Amino acid sequence: MTTPEAALHYRGMRLIRSFEEQALALVRSGEIVGGIHPYIGQEAVAVGVCAALRADDQLTSTHRGHGHVLAKGADPRRMLAELAGRESGLNKGRGGSMHAADLSLGILGANGIVGAGAPIAAGAAWAALRQGSDRVVATFFGDGALNQGVLLEAMNLAALWRLPVLFVCENNGYATTLAVRDGVAGSALGRAAAFGIPAQEVDGMDVAAVRAAAEQAVVRARSGAGPSFLECRTYRFEGHHTMERRVRVNYRTAEEIDSWRQRDPLELCGLDPVQRAEVDQEIAQLIAEAVRFALAGAHPDPAGALDHLYADGLRPRAGAPR
């Protein structure tokens, strides 16, 4: 059965999937330096949550942030240009994959430190209350962040002050290579329960289920009732980072990966094959255009390496001679 929502969800997930596949190719060809943390397999979480958000709602993201940033509406052309380190990128080539941000869309930034986005989201939510706005803030984090004190502190403050925050845990089973069972005492939901935050487990491969749960959480946040916590059970089909291939680490069985691939969120979303083919074609063109745009962009002038360091224009003293 196909619904307009299914078409929208599929399109969002297809965009992320194709973007990621293209980014992986550009990593392999050397156009993207430093590698990426692929989001492939987890698309339903970003798309489901962002479908529940308004344009003026905000989010903070993780080092595996491409999906969240695209789902919130970032221009894939400028996003790919950012990954390729071009002046035409979202962040003028100063942030790269792990720091992609578009403040005009409420994307307060991906973040290279696990758990670090949560208190920033809480602060944006606190400001929304102060400013009399009913906007809400979603903060994405992985299961690895469940052991970061700053996340738990942020959950305490959000619950205490009834901040409009959606804590979205993307439990993909691994903190880099450490399995959840070897890294998390208790449970994700138990962490939330300790602060009195309503929490539920969601099938993170089912975009409609994620969206339904996120909508509940958004309603709650907007009404002034405070934060919610979603544990989205998901899986990344690729490695933690593209570097992983080179070091040939082995921490997941082929059977496990295959079993999750059987539940590919793009297959599960219920869009009929004819409509899927149309979307696929549209997205393929979009991504091809993004590649052209990204690779045509100028590299930033090294003389501007410290531009934007200070908002007041302070110029630091030169270090290395030119």
Added chain:
Amino acid sequence: MTKLSYAKALNRALADELARDPAVCVFGEDVGAGLSGLTPGLQARFGADRVVDTPLSEQAFTSLALGAALTGMRPVVEFQIPSLLFLVFEQIANQAHKISLMTGGQIAAPVTYVVPGSGSRDGWAGQHSDHPYSLFAHVGVKTLLPATPTDAYGLLVSAIRDPDPVVLFAPAGALGVREDVTTELAPVPIGSARIHRPGEDVTVVAAGHLVHDALAVAEELAGEISVEVFDPRSLYPFDWPALAASLARTGRLVVIDDSNRMCGLGAEVIATVAEQGHRLRALPRRITRPDGAVLPFALGLDRAVQPGRAQLRDAVRAVLS
């Protein structure tokens, strides 16, 4: 003419900025009670939703302030003890300081961090006696270290109005300073040094509470040696042109710096002066805490580690001999 204390000056700066700009807000532990002397009366006047008592969650409320700053607020975060800055270095140096550049200038992070009682307070021992301004200056976070009540007022006002993250260290040794205030209090530009006492024979660079020690030594030596007391006020950015002008007059340099010697402010000042090729008439001297120092508890041991007037006097005499 009124006597203004250092703590009252900071309190007045906060009150004036809270009154002037509705985006200004304060986060910290015990700020409602005003335990550290900075915030008395502010919560009653401006409300508990603008002067916010936080739980003991330094890392979270430091980045919460950043999140609020990114969305239109101008938060001031108070830390009651300087060593908490080690705990929140991630949130200041790795998050707030970097976000402007990392986003390609899309956003500014106007957060002010205030540390009343930085450095040694008698009997507070190892974990409460650091004076970690060098760390922030090294990273490039704007770092202020006012010596007097009027500078404390003026620099805090400038910090709050600045679009970037700023850390203001209020040294424990300066909190008791009082000053006759004859003119209206005004903002002090970040990055501007102040010469508290002009002199001809030697420039003593001193910041924070050590300015008062330097002034006392200068007074003591007056008639024998003419000491210029140079206070950078802002350690990053540092007013290098003003220092160059001072050295052009005196030709001698002593730096007194209440932080550890290795990679400290004293090292930076002397290295810069050497690099710029100032023709000094004597080798420069620096007085600092020792390398890797941790302040011991017993008062005599605590004092033995800190730079003091006797060392300064000796150093000034040495560069003149």
